[in-house]
Amino acid sequence: MTYQVDDATNRRQFLRFLAGSPVVAFTGLSALAGESVSAPADLPDPVNWRALLTQDLIKNPAEATNVFDFELVARKNVSAAHFGYMASGIDDELTLRANREAFSKFQLRPRRLTDVTRVETGTELLGQRWSTPIVIAPTGGNRAYHQDGDLAVARAAKARGHLQILSTVASTSVEEVIQARGAPIWFQLYATQKWEVTEALVKRAEAAGCPVLVLTVDRKAGRNQETFLRLRRTGPQDCSGCHEPGIKGLVRTKPNFDGIDVSGLSTLESPNLTWDFVNRLKDATRMKVVLKGILTAEDAKLSVDNGVDGIIVSNHGGRAEDSGLPTIDCLPEVSRVVAGRIPILVDSGFRRGTDVVKALALGAQAICIGRPYLWGLGAFGEPGVERVLEILHTELEVAMKQCGVRSIAELSPAFVRRI
Numbered sequence: 173m174t175y176q177v178d179d180a181t182n183r184r185q186f187l188r189f190l191a192g193s194p195v196v197a198f199t200g201l202s203a204l205a206g207e208s209v210s211a212p213a214d215l216p217d218p219v220n221w222r223a224l225l226t227q228d229l230i231k232n233p234a235e236a237t238n239v240f241d242f243e244l245v246a247r248k249n250v251s252a253a254h255f256g257y258m259a260s261g262i263d264d265e266l267t268l269r270a271n272r273e274a275f276s277k278f279q280l281r282p283r284r285l286t287d288v289t290r291v292e293t294g295t296e297l298l299g300q301r302w303s304t305p306i307v308i309a310p311t312g313g314n315r316a317y318h319q320d321g322d323l324a325v326a327r328a329a330k331a332r333g334h335l336q337i338l339s340t341v342a343s344t345s346v347e348e349v350i351q352a353r354g355a356p357i358w359f360q361l362y363a364t365q366k367w368e369v370t371e372a373l374v375k376r377a378e379a380a381g382c383p384v385l386v387l388t389v390d391r392k393a394g395r396n397q398e399t400f401l402r403l404r405r406t407g408p409q410d411c412s413g414c415h416e417p418g419i420k421g422l423v424r425t426k427p428n429f430d431g432i433d434v435s436g437l438s439t440l441e442s443p444n445l446t447w448d449f450v451n452r453l454k455d456a457t458r459m460k461v462v463l464k465g466i467l468t469a470e471d472a473k474l475s476v477d478n479g480v481d482g483i484i485v486s487n488h489g490g491r492a493e494d495s496g497l498p499t500i501d502c503l504p505e506v507s508r509v510v511a512g513r514i515p516i517l518v519d520s521g522f523r524r525g526t527d528v529v530k531a532l533a534l535g536a537q538a539i540c541i542g543r544p545y546l547w548g549l550g551a552f553g554e555p556g557v558e559r560v561l562e563i564l565h566t567e568l569e570v571a572m573k574q575c576g577v578r579s580i581a582e583l584s585p586a587f588v589r590r591i
Contacts (some may be wrong), residue, residue, distance in 0.1 A: 256403030271521030390465030507535025525567025
């Protein structure tokens with residue numbers, strides 16, 4: 173779907189977003205008059221050098237110098253409600269901001285006089301080798317950002333050799349995405365509160381050829397997405413055509429639920445998850461089971477003790493609880509407890525190649541990105557996603573060379589100092 177808004181309306185919505193965004197905050201609104209805008213020097217993202225006027229935004233993916241260049245173009249292209257849903261954290265958005273700010277607390281300790289003419293960025297996850305440790309995180313409703321949605325993402329992942337994890341609430345079915353990706357993908361599971369629905373989703377993913385099931389364990393209740401709610405009120409769009417009330421209206425637009433009896437289902441969240449459920453799930457499928465949403469050493473140990481095949485250190489991109497606990501801060505304690513027995517992935521806040529290197533040095537085998545590729549998707553569709561992945565991978569290679577490592581296996585906690 174596409175959204176056409178007159179220039180004046182678009183400009184007003186764009187400036188409202190800039191003024192209120194916790195990610196793209198800046199002082200003053202003189203841009204409304206076409207004047208230059210200065211930004212505070214202490215912001216964690218490089219807004220000082222970014223175009224803050226709509227006419228100065230990048231015109232094609234090749235012009236991008238970093239992944240942030242895509243965010244403002246996506247904000248211009250995508251409806252206020254849909255962009256707000258993607259950009260929003262919850263409550264005071266402490267966790268959303270902490271995910272970015274925490275990276276600045278970790279400094280790299282580069283080693284010199286090592287031949288890094290060639291570096292190997294490959295990593296192994298559950299028996300399969302990938303050429304890059306940058307993974308496509310599961311995100312829902314991607315057709316809200318571009319008409320090709322998950323298919324565009326899958327084609328970009330194929331072009332650059334990235335692992336893709338598909339959301340239960342994707343805009344496209346798991347079968348179609350696997351066909352577009354040209355290879356098996358991992359399937360993220362919202363278990364819901366009804367076992368029969370969960371089992372049907374699991375069987376569908378397994379039959380489609382998914383080798384790994386990623387169970388999200390950090391969504392137990394509702395959430396107050398204030399940025400989404402505020403931005404939604406600024407847009408002229410009528411949401412009733414796409415969003416029907418009730419659970420049946422919700423799953424009607426989610427193809428992975430096609431053919432599944434959702435009677436008696438009251439929520440897609442899972443307040444009833446326990447370790448007994450995890451073991452029941454393992455018994456119900458041949459797929460390997462990874463838990464997404466682990467943040468503590470205690471739960472990491474229980475994951476290993478219960479025979480889970482892997483974990484993703486995740487706070488849902490600041491969209492679960494607003495505790496202010498960033499994932500990069502959680503990674504060291506999780507890594508110490510796991511001690512290499514199962515693979516660790518980590519998500520939330522990754523925007524730079526140096527972010528990736530820090531996580532790999534602290535014990536992760538791979539990192540997952542969500543919002544950056546959605547910015548690329550909303551800005552330019554498939555070419556935008558490809559360029560986001562290219563930029564991040566190029567930055568990763570540069571950061572590895574500067575650290576003096578020739579492979580991910582050479583990275584260790586000795587390369588990172590926390591201040």
